[in-house]
Amino acid sequence: MNLLSKVAAVGALALIAACTNSDPSNLDGGSGLGPDGQLLQGSPSDPRSPAYFQQTVGDRVLFAVDQSTLTPEAQIILQGQADWLLANPDFVATIEGHADEQGTREYNLALGAQRANSARDFLISRGVAGTRLNTVSYGKERPIEICSTEECYSKNRRAVTVLTGSTLG
Amino acid sequence: MMRLLTVLLMGLTLVSAPVHAQNGPLRLELDEGIIEPLPFAVPRFVPDGPSASQYATDISRVVAADLTGTGLFREISSDAFISQVNSFDAPVQFADWKAINAEALVTGAVNLSGNRLTVRFRVWDVFSGQELGNGLQFAGTTEGWRRMAHKVADQVYSRVTGEGGYFDSRVAFVSESGPKDQRRKRLAIMDYDGANVQYLTDSASIVLAPRFSPSGDRLLYTSYETGQPRIYVLDVARVRRQELNTLDGTMSFSPRFSPDGRSIVYSLTQGGNTDLWKMDIASGQSVRLTNTPAIETAPSYAPDGIQIVFESDRSGTPQLYIMPANGGEATRISFGQGRYGTPVWSPRGDLIAFTKQNKGRFHIGVMRVDGSEERLLTASFLDEGPTWSPNGRVIMFTRETQGASGRSTLYSVDISGRNLKPVRTPDGGSDPSWGPLQN
Numbered sequence: 001m002n003l004l005s006k007v008a009a010v011g012a013l014a015l016i017a018a019c020t021n022s023d024p025s026n027l028d029g030g031s032g033l034g035p036d037g038q039l040l041q042g043s044p045s046d047p048r049s050p051a052y053f054q055q056t057v058g059d060r061v062l063f064a065v066d067q068s069t070l071t072p073e074a075q076i077i078l079q080g081q082a083d084w085l086l087a088n089p090d091f092v093a094t095i096e097g098h099a100d101e102q103g104t105r106e107y108n109l110a111l112g113a114q115r116a117n118s119a120r121d122f123l124i125s126r127g128v129a130g131t132r133l134n135t136v137s138y139g140k141e142r143p144i145e146i147c148s149t150e151e152c153y154s155k156n157r158r159a160v161t162v163l164t165g166s167t168l169g
Numbered sequence: 170m171m172r173l174l175t176v177l178l179m180g181l182t183l184v185s186a187p188v189h190a191q192n193g194p195l196r197l198e199l200d201e202g203i204i205e206p207l208p209f210a211v212p213r214f215v216p217d218g219p220s221a222s223q224y225a226t227d228i229s230r231v232v233a234a235d236l237t238g239t240g241l242f243r244e245i246s247s248d249a250f251i252s253q254v255n256s257f258d259a260p261v262q263f264a265d266w267k268a269i270n271a272e273a274l275v276t277g278a279v280n281l282s283g284n285r286l287t288v289r290f291r292v293w294d295v296f297s298g299q300e301l302g303n304g305l306q307f308a309g310t311t312e313g314w315r316r317m318a319h320k321v322a323d324q325v326y327s328r329v330t331g332e333g334g335y336f337d338s339r340v341a342f343v344s345e346s347g348p349k350d351q352r353r354k355r356l357a358i359m360d361y362d363g364a365n366v367q368y369l370t371d372s373a374s375i376v377l378a379p380r381f382s383p384s385g386d387r388l389l390y391t392s393y394e395t396g397q398p399r400i401y402v403l404d405v406a407r408v409r410r411q412e413l414n415t416l417d418g419t420m421s422f423s424p425r426f427s428p429d430g431r432s433i434v435y436s437l438t439q440g441g442n443t444d445l446w447k448m449d450i451a452s453g454q455s456v457r458l459t460n461t462p463a464i465e466t467a468p469s470y471a472p473d474g475i476q477i478v479f480e481s482d483r484s485g486t487p488q489l490y491i492m493p494a495n496g497g498e499a500t501r502i503s504f505g506q507g508r509y510g511t512p513v514w515s516p517r518g519d520l521i522a523f524t525k526q527n528k529g530r531f532h533i534g535v536m537r538v539d540g541s542e543e544r545l546l547t548a549s550f551l552d553e554g555p556t557w558s559p560n561g562r563v564i565m566f567t568r569e570t571q572g573a574s575g576r577s578t579l580y581s582v583d584i585s586g587r588n589l590k591p592v593r594t595p596d597g598g599s600d601p602s603w604g605p606l607q608n
Binding site: 066068101102103104105106107109110111113114116117118120121135136137138141142143144145146147148 | 348349350352375377378396397398419420422423436438440441442443464466467480482486487508510511524526529550551553554569571572573575599600
């Protein structure tokens with residue numbers, strides 16, 4: 001492997017390590033790291049900032065076991081995401097689909113893709129251009145909670161809309 | 170004295186000579202359910218000089234460990250020996266071995282000449298006083314000493330059971346370190362018993378589910394190298410990998426070789442929906458095999474290549490189905506309680522191993538190919554992903570423990586459900602793929 005990807009790998013690990021230790025309450029103002037490792041820019045009190053999107057609009061929706069259909073609660077959050085993306089047309093996003101550990105690896109990979117796609121389809125149905133929305137599935141590879149109880153599992157069965165860029169910088 | 174057949178090990182390339190076991194009265198019938206392991210003795214192989222001494226000790230120990238590790242054999246400690254074996258060609262004192270209840274006896278000799286090691290051995294049926302099969306020798310460079318020991322043990326196993334062995338084989342797996350939310354994964358390969366671990370990738374990208382080609386020369390696996398799961402094929406000897414030209418979609422994963430090694434069957438996700446496709450490796454042409462809005466993944470070919478067993482949740486929960494290898498109507502074969510996944514066709518063609526989830530527990534199980542005679546071999550918080558030994562007698566799988574400190578470990582279990590044990594790896598391990606017997 002080349003040096004560049006090594007540096008990127010170390011960076012990615014540092015990012016993951018930082019996110020595990022971070023307390024969301026420390027993220028007020030300035031930039032910080034979100035629970036899924038995304039860079040949070042700006043102040044959560046600025047409605048145009050990614051931090052506002054992540055903390056106030058809500059960047060994630062949760063799913064029932066083995067399901068990828070959107071709950072009414074999920075639809076409310078995604079409606080907020082759609083409104084925000086429509087009001088901030090310079091941002092693009094990657095929707096990450098995840099599963100809990102109660103499933104086989106490859107099935108969960110497919111399930112994560114279904115979940116990410118459910119969220120993406122909803123955003124598109126509310127007018128967000130599909131070209132602004134990528135998806136990736138992590139299956140059960142990147143749990144955010146690592147206890148083995150339903151309380152943790154429910155948080156891991158998620159689709160997280162991660163803002164990945166803005167032409168405004 | 171019978172002539173010794175010779176098998177040469179040239180470095181890591183072996184030239185094998187066919188050996189037909191001439192079965193004597195000593196026979197372990199595996200299908201009859203082995204309750205009492207067969208007692209055997211492996212006196213230290215006779216070194217031809219001081220420089221061969223350590224190899225003689227090590228090789229005899231690996232032979233004994235291979236046999237004992239099956240759960241089918243029980244080693245008699247050298248402390249109990251009445252006879253010592255100081256010469257390979259001296260007559261065996263059968264009465265001395267009978268007296269300590271050794272039913273099988275393995276004698277051997279090790280010659281070291283420069284960097285070249287030669288191992289000779291004979292297998293004896295103590296009670297009849299007859300040799301089981303012919304004496305045989307393996308020769309090769311010293312770094313291949315473990316393989317020579319495994320080959321000796323394979324011969325003993327197959328002469329006593331009448332079935333092929335599995336000791337001279339390798340396992341590809343994912344080496345895991347770090348906690349669940351920061352897990353680092355590397356593709357690795359090792360001997361079946363956990364020795365000689367070699368890492369094939371670094372941990373920069375998540376890697377998943379390696380699968381051996383039928384001849385063991387290549388591995389298919391899934392990596393996030395590009396940011397999305399994509400399928401790669403790796404040349405094991407050169408440790409050189411290339412991305413396969415699967416169709417465009419958000420991701421391609423869950424690849425398995427066809428029995429002829431020329432094509433793969435894999436999962437492709439397009440617009441959130443995952444179906445099975447088949448790709449000819451040489452031409453890069455993909456053909457769709459399933460077309461449903463459900464998840465279709467974890468395919469596995471029958472050894473004759475005519476059918477594919479796979480996992481689908483088209484009925485509402487993940488279940489096992491069999492379809493013709495070119496697609497077409499699928500027949501559900503799993504009807505027990507719970508969810509079924511990761512079906513793997515046995516190399517003998519008679520059984521399908523699977524992962525089952527029921528009432529919050531995971532199991533590794535086997536069923537006949539029509540879904541009958543389901544048997545669960547294990548139960549734990551999380552068991553998953555069975556892979557078959559080359560002779561279809563043993564299954565290796567992943568066991569993950571629960572909670573924040575949860576860790577993945579490779580385990581193996583006999584298809585009788587006996588002899589459950591961990592396979593030692595330097596770090597955690599998951600997603601094993603058991604390769605073929607080496608030549």
